[in-house]
Amino acid sequence: MISILHSLWRVLRHTFDRRVTVQYPEERRVMAPRTRGRIVLTRDPDGGERCVGCYLCAVACPVDCIALQATEDETGRRSAEWFRINFSRCIFCGYCEEACPTYAIQLTPDIEIGEYYRHNLIYEKEHLMIDGPGKRPGYNYYRVAGLKIGGKDKGEAAGEVPPVDVRTLLP
C-alpha cells in the first residue's frame, strides 16, 4: 500500500519534468554529420565524377538496392553509365559507403525523403549526383591512384614519382 502511494507520487512528480519530445516539423534536431541518410554520388574537387563503376557498392549492398552499369570513355576513364538506387529498399546501413574505393558514394544527414508513390523513391544518377565533394574535400582518386589516364601519365600527379625502369637498376 505504501509502495503504491510512493509510486503514485513518483509518477505525479513527472508533471513538472521537461518533455523529451522534439516537435518535429517545427523543431528539428541537428543531425550528426555522419548520420546515415539519403545517399549521394559526389564529385572530386575538379568537378569530375568520382564513381569509377567498380560495382563494389552494389555487391556490398545487403538488400540489393543499388544497380549500375559501368562505362569507359576514350581516355580510359571509367564512370557509371547509369546509376540507380531504390530507396524503398535501402536500409541505410552505409555498407556501400564503406565499400567505395573512391569515396564517391556517401550517405548524408538528410533523412526527409518520404514520398507518396513508391516509384518516386527510385533515384537515378541525375538525382543522386551532387556538385561537391561531400564529406571528403580535396580527395581526387585519379590524382593519387598512380593510374595512367587521359591527360595524365603515370607519375605525373601530386606526390607521385615517375615509374622506374627496372632494367636500369640491374648490376
Next chain:
Amino acid sequence: MSETVRLVLCIIIIPNVVLTMAAGLIWLERRLLAVWQERYGPNRVGPFGLLQPAADAIKLLFKEDWIPPFADRPVFVLAPAIVMATGILTCAILPIAPGIGIVDDLNIGLLFFLAMSTMGAYSVVLAGWASNNKYSLLGGLRSAAQMLSYEVFMGLSLMGVVIMTGTFSLREIVEAQRDGWFFVPQFLGMMIFLMAGLAETHRMPFDLPEAEAELVAGFHTEYSSMKFGVFFIGEYAGVVVVSSLMTTLFFGGWLGPWLPPLVWFLLKTMFFICLFILLRATLARPRYDQLMALGWKVLLPLALLNVVVTGAIKLATTGGGV
C-alpha cells in the same frame, strides 16, 4: 422556469455532457499519460489537440463495420448497446447540483446505480460470447468473474454510507455531508469503492478482460468501427459515472465554499478522473489469480468489517433509531 422545462433540459443536457466528457477523456487521458511519461501526446488536431476525439470518431465511422460470419449476430450487435445504455441510464441518478439532475432524489438511487453497473457486466460477457472467438470468450469469462465479484464489495463498501445516512437517495446522502464529508469516517469504504470502481469499469490496473499481452484485445477483439467506439466511450462513461459517485458519496457532492455548486461537483469529479488516469499511469496489471485473491480474501472481509463497525457505532450512538 417551470419544473417540466427544467427536467427536459436536464434530460437533454446531462447525458450529452457525460458523453462529451467521456469522449473528451480520450484526449485527457492521452495528454495526461503523456505528461507523466514526459511526452506531449496528441497536440496536432485543433488547439492543444482538443479535436482528437472528433478525428478518432470520424476515423472509426469510416472504418468497415464488420460482423464476423461466425458470430452470434443479434447478441453481437446488442452487446455494445448495453454498455452505452447502462452508462447513460446511470447519469439519471447523479445529483450534480441543487436543481440539476434528472431523478436524483430517487429513493433507491444507489441501488439503481449498483443494478446498472451489474447490467454493464452483461455487455462484456455477451460480447465475449457472441464473438465466438476463444480470446474474446476468455476475456468475457474473466470479466464475468471480475465484475461479479467486485460488484459484491462495491455494494458492501457503500453500505457504510447508507448506514450513516439511513437512505439510498443520493441527494439526501449529499445533504447529510454538510457537517463533514464521508471520506473521513468511511475511509475504508472509500478505498474499497475506489478499487471496486476500477475493477467495474475494467480500467487499468484491473483491465484483465482486455489484457493485450495474453488475450489480444479480450472481449472486443472482433469488434470494429463504431461498435468498438461504443465500447470505448462506454468505458469512459463508466469512469465519469464512478468518479461522480465517488464525489457524491464520499466527498460531499456539490458542497463546498465560495464556488457555485455545479463548479464544485465538476472540479471534484475531474479530480477523481485524473486520479484514475494517474493510477493507470502508475500501476502494473496484476495476475488474474492475484486480482481474485485480493478481492475475496482482502476486500470482502474489509468491506464486511466496515459495515459491522459502522453499524455498531450507529447503534451505540443512536440506540437503533435512524
